Amino acid sequence: MKRLFQKLKFEVIPAILKKGQRLINTLKTIGYKDIPSNVILDKTLTGIGATYQELHAKRHSIIIEPTLPVIHDKAYGKDEILPVYENCKVPDVKRYLQRAEIKYKKILTTPESFWKVKKACEELKLDMYGMFFCLFDECEKVTEDSDFRRKITKPMKDFFQFEGKAFVSATPLKVSDPRFENFKWIKVKPDFDYKKSLNLIITNSYEMSVRKLLLDDLANSSCVFVFLNTTDGIDKIVNTLGIEGQSKIFCSGKSVKKLKKKGYANVASLYSEPIAKYNFLTCRFYSALDIILKVKPDIVMLTNLYEAEHSMIDPYTEAVQICGRFRKEINGSTFNSITHVTNVRNTLKVKTDEEIDIELEEKLKTYEDLQTRYNTATDKTRKEAILDDISRLGLAEFATQLDDGLLEIDYFAIDNYYNNERVKRYYLSGNALKESYEQTGHFTVNYRSVFYAVSDSVRMELKQLPTFSERCKLMLDKLNKLQGDPDRNFYTGILKQEKDGELIVEAYEKLGVEVFANKKYQRAEIKKALDKYNIELLRFSPMVLQEIREAFPLNVPIPQEDIKNQLQDIYKRYGIDYKVKKNTVEDYYDVSLSYSKKPYTYTLKAIRENLSK
Incomplete structure (x- = not known):
């Protein structure tokens, strides 16, 4: 079956890159002094100067960068470059464009703020499409991010109207958009070995492997850069390992606010120094950013499929980009080590390309049927009803709604769907991920599988079990097997994170495994028994016993009601939920009672022998 959204085939122009050369050198070998128009420029290597080349080219340039940190990095302190993002307004762009002293205008913009540049040009009656060369940097992001960031594709309609335009990246993805049909693909081919050694750790216990890597294996590292695309996951690591004082977190502005509410101080939305021992970065820092350090970092990539499927890292794009962030060579290398820790799941719901084709x-057929009905309808009410149905179609997520309410295919959204399923397939098994890393041509893989007593799949099973009784039995089986394990405390900490985990682990440790069967695995009964145990533990704790000793003199008649009230006050101060009776004091003292006259009294003879130690 012929695919509806076939990836385009391009004329590939090879360009040889020699060791130590920049992009401009390799372009000259194929007859260009600048980045040419109507090309997808596949740099192969990061950091060879594509953005630098365009910023210094003798022409006006609009460079679309996928994320703000990159724009900040490239434009900071450079008055001749205009960074356009959320805080930049149309009048700011107009003022910049009217500055006569800047011969070649250089604008760096996010996709979401591109409209400001367009509007400024319109208001100044400038021919934007003829005046500027438009470069879309890190172009794979327009495909990778289009599912959760729909506005990233907004500049594309304008992009194709520029007389001079190019897509560029070290890791471009194939495209299906027919507007690229007249483009050529320039492939930079280094004539030297550029493979990097990568440690791939496939684990059945993500948290245990992360703990071992960060606290043991990298304990003596000067600095560790951890790339993980979930701020909740970063928060969990920092808290579980107790490394907040040694950590710095780089994430979106929205996540910065969330983390600051939790008490984090060392957190930022833009990359800045000084760095910490452990530096955590989310996906907005995976590409284009230049990190220049005085020491060689250890690079860590993390993926936890059981808690955040979106933490998957694509070996072909994101892994290559991440390792390319570090630009300063020290003794022939920009890093000490690269490690990717991940779990895998053969139960992931993954679609083949053929299944996506059919879907x-x-x-599309459903939409075309409605579109035909819309075009033939003459009644306004009918047309509005059909448009309402069109807006709810499954195709709508892969299309842009036009002004008339009809849909226009968004080829990047289509490519994104295929791309997401491609990456998922790598995480079905350790071998599949290993092979994908090797096939990129960028990595030599050191592969290792590690297994621990409490696995991520067990935790997933615990989440899916519907009853307390079932969760109890599975958790008790794991707790029994942990007896004597040197890492038992860490594992029990993991189990406590699951539903009813705190109750089950505490009851197991304090009351023993027998209590569960005795109480017929009934949550309320087990909690009742545990609460009773904890109350008794508090009632006879050293602090409470000391206060009771100080409250009551020996061998002196004391009204029973006074003793009862004083004991209740002591319990209240210590949060002991226990109703004191008149004879409760006998739990603590050998006593003699007097009922000869009211008020009846106790004479406390001595603290009970078993409590006096």
Whole structure:
């Protein structure tokens, strides 16, 4: 079956890159002094100067960068470059464009703020499409991010109207958009070995492997850069390992606010120094950013499929980009080590390309049927009803709604769907991920599988079990097997994170395994028994016993009611939920009672022998 959204085939122009050369050198070998128009420029290597080349080219340039940190990095302190993002307004762009002393205008913009540049040009009656060369940097992001960041594709309609335009990246993805049909693909081919050694750790216990890597294996590292695309996951690591004082977190502005509410101080939305021992970065820092350090870092990439499927790292794009962030060579290398720790899941729901083909074909047929009905309808009410149905179609997530309410295919959203499923397939098994890393041509893989007593799959099973009784039995089996394990405390900490984990682990440790069967695995009964145990533990704790000793003199008649009230006050101060009776004092003292006259009294003879130690 012919695919509806076939990836385009391009004329590939090879360009040889020699060791130590920059992009401009390799472009000259194929007849260009600048980045040419109508090309997808596949740099192969990061840091060879594509953005630098365009910023210094003798022409006006609009460079679309996928994330703000990159723009800040490239434009900071450079008055001749205009950074356009959220805080930059249309009048700011107009003022910059009117500055006569800047011969070649250089604008760096996020996709979401591109409209400001367009509007400024319109208001100044400038021919933007003829005046500027438009470079879309790190171009794979327009495909990778289009599912959760729909506005990233907004400049594309304008992009194709520029007389001079190019896509560029060290890791471009194939495209299906027919507007690229007249483009050529320039492939930079280094004539030297550029493979990096990568440690791939496939684990059945993500948290245990991360703990061992960060606290043991990298304990003596000067600095560790951890790339993980979930701030909740970063928060969990920092808290579980107790490394907040040694950590710095780089994430989005929204996540910065969230983490600061939790008490974090060393957190930022833009990369800045000084760095910490452990530096955590989310996906907005995976590409384009230049990190120049005085020491060689250890690079760590983390993926936890059981808690955040979106933490998957694509070996072909994101892994290459991450390792390319570090630009300063020290003794022939920019890093000490690269490690990717991940779990795998053969139960991931993954679609083949063929299945996606069929799904999209059916969605398109449904839309075309409605579109035909819309075009033939003459009644306004009918047209509005059909448009309402169109807006709810499954195809709508892969299309842009036009002004008339009809849909226009968004080829980047289509490519994103295929791309996401491609990456998922790598995480079905350790071998599949290993092979994908090797096939990139960028890595020599040192592969290792590690297994621990409490696995991520067990934790997933615990989450899925519907009843307390079932969770109890599975957790008790694991707790029994942990007896004597040197890492038992860490594992029990992991189990406590699961539903009812705190109760089950505490009851197991304090009351023993027998209590569960005795109480017929009934949550309320087990909690009742544990609460009773904890109350008794508090009632006879050293602090409470000391206060009771100081409250009551020996061998002196004391009204029973006074003793009862004083004991209740002591319990209240220590949060002991226990109703004191008149004879409760006998739990603590040998006593003699007097009922000869009211008020009846106790004479406390001595603290009970078993409590006096």
